[in-house]
Amino acid sequence: KHNNYATREAIELLIYENNLTQENHNISFIKAILDKSQRNRFFKNILYKNHLLLLRSCIYFFYRYFFLFGFLDGKSGLIYHFLQGFWYRFLVDSKIIEIKYVAFEKKITIQEAITEVTGYKNFTV
Template sequence: MITNLSIIVLTYNEEIHIARLLDNLLKLTSKIYVVDSYSTDATISILESNNILYSQNKFINHSKQINYAIETNPFETTWTLRIDADELISDKLISELAHTLNIYSNSNVNGFYLQRKVVFMSRQLHYGNLNPMWLLRVWRTGEGFCNEKWMDEKIVLKHPNTKQLKEIFFDHNLNSLTWWTNKHNLYSNREAIEILKEKYLKNQSIKEKASNRDLLLFKLKSIYNMFPMFIRPILLFLYSFILRLGFLDGKQGVIWNVLQVFWYRYLVDCKVFEIERVHNFDSQKIVDYLMQLDE
């Protein structure tokens, strides 16, 4: 158990995942704080039966909900870790965290990047675009906040000084493929908004005091967005599936790359085009529309 670590989790109708997650997290610490978006399933009863501290807050987007969790976290610990309800921390990473966080408690290091791999249709994927993905998920309490983005939000440190841990954690969602495609359909709306904000508002949120790794990712996404719409998802698919060896992950790898890398990104482009067309490709009308979203 790590006494100087607290964990924040966001939930909404996570009865399929939450008991599994709690079993996993309680190997790390008992200081678990859940912010729930008014679940209507058994999520709350599972939390209460495990004596997990929680609060409820209306969901607007992940960024605002994460910041609410950070601001209301009642545990006074040196470190904070954020994890999604459908993720799991490997036993090796649990051991590495216990060792590392103790060593760096009194140092000037204030954040740690963890690498996440995807488990899709019961198969762990090893290849393809951004697999593993490096995410800043552990930070010195008081140093981290979430940048204001509708999609692909990041933890930003006031004084970035980070290290990387070796072991991995998993994105292992247990829901059906129908649920997965519905979720990504909704995510594509948010992604389209972020692309339009960068194009018309020159969105700079990730750049403010971001670490070099996140700045690189932001730059890569900006380069991707410079390619022609409807062509760039094809190029990204070819990069992920062929150059990044996504085909080596078998049938699940094929499905993942077709849906996540191509279909999702193609859908985002379709929604960018739709929004621009609805506003007659008028820059000022699109700017007004985007400004209203953040009010």
């Protein structure tokens, strides 16, 4: 189940990164302050998507575990934040790397590589 979610998120990030959609990803700072879902999207667009692949999963884990006080939950907090904040994000990044590698090696577009690696033919964000 999480493998499928990670594949879909990798596709979404590649679409965003390569400007393959007409959707407007710009969120005003005022909306980000007032609405929690807009705030999460704002930070994801500004901070998370601009960090290096594989490194951002480490940064995100440390942010969740230390700055959001996940360590106060004990062993269960460590397990939860490791799986949700590190492992899942690492899986998404590894799928992005795999798709980019296939596109580079076979000299095909990102859309074709997404279809070849994941099997998704019609993908939209």
